[in-house]
Amino acid sequence: MWVGAVCGPASLVNSMMDLHQGALMLLGPTMNAKVAFELSERLPHLGLRMKEHCRRAMEHAIRMKKLGLKVIYPGLEDHPQLQLLKSMAGKEYGLGGLLCVDMETEERANRLMHHLQNYTQFGFMAVSLGYYETLMSCSGSSIGISPGLIRMSIGYIGTLEQKWSQLEKALSRMQDSTVFNKN
Structure with missing residues (x-):
């Protein structure tokens, strides 16, 4: 992520923001001063947030797997590319904060x-998975993905045990014994 500022006469800045030919509009969105400031305040502790994001995703994946759910997470022992991912990942950061749960049907x-x-x-249900709260999305099956695949970006708000309890309550509320594998 690159963060910067454009300074100069109003005519220069306005020409760069032209919807059809402006360099800023052609190269991506621009942020206002408030957003830039907020971003600068959050960058120093990004590493801490990412470590917790990854740790919680791993713990959720392990626990979901123990419940018999079909879980896809690169840190699980049964992931086909675990060793490759371990060789590439930063040791202290884990293997990401995203996981998938296959519920088999949409x-x-x-x-x-x-x-x-x-x-x-x-x-929250969302299409973008970049947020501090836990987000989830059900992907379409147009490219051969299971219609029941839920992608989750595990957030770092609340305690791990609080979030796990919420997940267990939702599963029990479904009252569907076919949610779990019989293996």
């Missing part, structure tokens, strides 16, 4: 996400 995935968002306040 209806079950949507029902779980509904319970997670509206009943337990575990997180």
